[in-house]
Amino acid sequence: MHDRLTQSMRASHLLALLFVLASLALAAMGTATDDTFYLRLGTEALIFAGLALSVDLLLGYSGVLSLGQALYFGIGAYVSALTLMKVPSFWLAMAAAFTASLLAAIIGGLIANRVRGVYFALITFGLAQVLAKVVYNTRELGSSDGMIGIPVIEIAFGPFSVSTGSPVGFFLIVLVVIMALYALTAYLLDTPFGRVLTALKSNERRVPFLGYSAWRARMAAYVLAGVVAGLSGALYPMLRGFVSPELMFFATSGNAVISVVLGGVGTLAGAIYGSVLLVILKSIIGSWTEHHLIVIGLIFMLCVLFLPKGLAGVLRPPVEAWLSRHRRIPGPVPDAPVLPAIAVDTKAAPQ
Amino acid sequence: MKTATITPIAAGLLAATTLAGSAFAQSGPIKIGVVTPLSGTYTPIGQQVRWGLELAAKEINAAGGIAGRQVNLLFEDEEANPSVAVQKAEKLFQVEKVDFLTGTVNSGSTLAVAQLAERNAKLAATTVSFADSITTDKCSPNMFRVNARAEQQSVALAAWLAKEKPKAKVFYLGPDYEMGRSTVAAFKSSAEKGGAQSGGEVFAPLDSKDYTQYFGQIRAARPQVVYTSVAGNDTVRLLTQLQDFGLLSGLTVVGASGTVTSQNITAIGAAAEGFATGVGYSPQIDSPANKKFVAAFREANKTDPDLYGADSYGLLFAYKAAVEKAGSTETDKVREALRGLSWQTPQGTKTIRAGDHQAMQPMYVVRVTKGKFDIIDNVSSENAIGPDTCTRF
Amino acid sequence: MTPVLDIRDLGVSFGGLKAVDQVSFQAQRHRITTVIGPNGAGKSTLFNLISGALRPHRGQVLIDGVDMTGAAPERTKAAGLSRSFQITSLFSELTVAENLRLAAQVLEPVGRTLLPISRSTRALAKTGQMLDRFQLAHKRDDLVGNLSHGDQRRLEIAVCLASEPKILLLDEPTQGMSHGDTAATAELVRGLTDDVTVLLIEHDIGLVMSLSDHVVVMHQGRKLAEGSPDVVRADPAVQAAYFGHA
């Protein structure tokens, strides 16, 4: 028996699958034409899609807007960079980024989860702002210049290995990592734990009376989102060979929020689509006019006003309809008899 | 739907560029990529860079181009963000197949682009970033700097100060980030070699709204000179607030080359009077080459060039000279040609030191008089340059 | 036998106002105990103290003999206490079935928390059972926000029951209902006592008298009287304070 949420999640999976197929097509075409730039741009879009995914996990599921998710992205990127400069190991860098973003998200979550709503947005904004300033002023982290010189590394899988310098190879690695993060979050949302998160967004005050700790669920979602952002961030220095404090700035967090809104809040797959869409928009508009802020701002505003479910709001319903036709899920019975507003339990009265 | 759109675009552009790349590489126009901030706080600097380069390209093209090939400038907005700069630079290198790259402003972008140039086996140059690290400990065989670095500026200014105000008590006020601190430290060490004594130092956060909170310390220290390395809007606030509080009388304010520029001098107004700095360029330089440049620049852009515009203008002539000397646009050959190259610019003869890719040039001390920078002193390029500490090549 | 819910000397005050003051009573297993009193008597505050929404300043709440005073809502829930709200509180963006399943999920062993929802077989079975029992099966996939007021009130009771509680606190389940609906709800509540102990807040005096096994009368935060409906009705203090105004 599948319910509506499982059904929508399946529609998201189908969109994600389409995305993977399109990515593979791009990879094939890129290899055929010996392309570097588009593959690496695609890789970057995927990395930022991971950040958007973490914003959507918070906004779309537990219902809180983080304006500072770049904090964890940046922590992942810096820790990965520091690790790679000492030991050129992909796995070690990912493990270090995981640990660091996990710890940071626990601390950040303890602070931010004391409040919700707009206060949550402002607190996450402030947290990221303060840490970005600290990094900006820390000589050991390259201060305002950031750190260059992160080496190109070989990523080993048993007997095979892929170089981060190979455009198509690394593109595929990042695709695998980001889709794995997608799969992990999507899976978790379709568990009893995920349902509690969904409930939080809908009516947080009711949740404790059903026997679930709202704080724990929110905390778990926040930490999960922090780790997703951190692991995505860890990939950045492998692609670009440097990190800079701008990765933690509001512009980065803001772009992730824009991506999620464009792609469709609460759909996960939408966040990935939105992120790629934003990169394409910026790339096209950026070459055409330096006033890209106006265009992006306008599209964003129109999207919030007239397309509140984003791109996925357009794409997903037909997919859902198609899915339900092909799976024969019993929908609401149209010709059910109209029952009285209160149905009387047929059990006999006591005593 | 959207994934469907990326592929045709990608494919189309790829097809176009592979054609362009192979068929016209040595005969079509020479492409020069410009990755510079066209939006955000650094826009005014990006504008000067753009205007300087455009003027130079126009003049070079009118005179027959570089080795008979026209120069084609391709601009991208880097938003003063290294992540964006690298992405745009890669686009220019990989898709547009540019032969040369310039334009980065903040040192983070310049350093990141230098590394990218190395990995793409291309050359790049900065005409703005003055952080010493770019041609010292973080120097790159693929990055050149044609503008004066922080130390050249400090040396020139300190030399003048030692003459003008011997043994002056100097108060230092810098923006609180790496660049601001290192600039203050560099000037302080130069000035103290010349006999100046310190009246204290303070670092204000970037984008401070109010500098009045530091005025108490300045007043109590009773310095004769205040040195500052703040820039942009921060300078406007600092100097006008100093004026409003009546601190400017009897005080000499000196600073970094980016402190008072043509972008903010109008906004600062009378508070800028008497401000002195060490720079590699001033529109006042009294040479026929400079007069011609200033007139042409003013004609094209309705405003005076500043050091960013002039250094950017000069860069294209260095590249022209190098390509013509090398007889090619190939990276290794052009790099060899640029090393040790001497060429003429509006600010006089510049020479690129082979050891660290830093341009040596005569330095000027300029002071604001009636809203214009007047040259009041100069230091020869040999005396200003400082030792070569680059060890990578 | 220990009473399933034992309230001892419970009190809380806001500012200087004693909203609930020295209230003690017990609710017996499989019986309907009703709390009545004029507006502002402290009935809903009492429910908040029992369910963990508020922390009492004095007194004790014992569930099945275990002290649960001041425990968070999720802990009183785990101890077997479910409650509804005076103003319907459901998950309006979720469907009827999803609301029920969410409540029934607590029946699952902890190990299934991170397994796919389709493995939560007990919750799924319970959901189906509640849908049938409350005759909501034909609306299982409707969004709760689109249901009628009556359906929502009914669903709220179903949601409370889906987690198989020992004690059910119902805060004015007939609030805003027509006469017909009220009678039907009364029948429904009566039928619940096979499974649970019911603690009720109700304004409809006729309903209270016909439905309750035990009545607690509150007035200005204090317990005025308690006993069987007949005893309470006959109490002169209650007559004066409550029925006098009714």
Add this chain to the structure above:
Amino acid sequence: MTPVDYLQFVLAPQVVNGLALGIAVVLVALGLTIIFGMLDVINMSHGEFYAIGAYAALALGAAGVGFWFLLILVPVLMVPLGMVAERLLIRPVFDTKDRHVTTLLVTFGLGLIVEDVLKIIFGANTQRPPTPIPGATEILGIILPNYRIFLILVGVAIVLGVAYVVYKTRLGAMVRAAAFDRNMAASLGVPVSLVYAGTFAFGVSLAGLAGVLLAPIYSVFPTMGRDFILLAFTVVIVGGMGSIWGAVVAGLLLTQVQALASLIISPVWTDPIVFGTMVAFLVFRPQGLFGRLGHA
């Protein structure tokens, strides 16, 4: 430095200058707190409206309009702008479930656009109108520019005026009623939708006025809107959403904390300290110093 020097040259001016900055912050936060408190709308573009006010003053001033007239003219011109923004951007999403997040996002988008438009119209360079009241006055050995003294006085007058309108007039009562319970207010004959639009426009107009007043001190540039916004939000939260007195007390207090922290600890730590104050308030007293206007 002798203790007397320290007091006269360092500590006292720090406190007095902090006061002027505090008034500036209060002026920016005032409109924000009114929109926030009465409409429950997060106006992320408030800083950009402040910038519009400053640019309007600059452009009209250059066209020959006197400073004193600008103080009236610019806020009046901002009213229709605020009305239109409310009608087009706030009204359509006002009744969505998550009003905070939606209005925050819409106004964030608006902010991006306004910033870029200002750059197209006025260029990227910093500009500054002349100081309307030049000169400085020495009070007890503390030198204070005349314009700052004027700013402090005008700031106090504006705060009192706004407080009078909101708390003492029939208009203010209508607005507070509409904020407290829209349906009840409507049934009492309050034109709720006009009141909402008017309140938003009033907040926007106050931002514009702050722009006119602060432009001579803090100069004018396209990204100036971002300058005060974090501090203004902090002030609004610490003071209590929608509380005018809260904004005043919090604005003055926070700028003093900032001034003294930068003096005693280090300028670098002012941001974390101010932010830490905000976090502490959110955690321990989310209703702020004075609670919430219209929401007792």
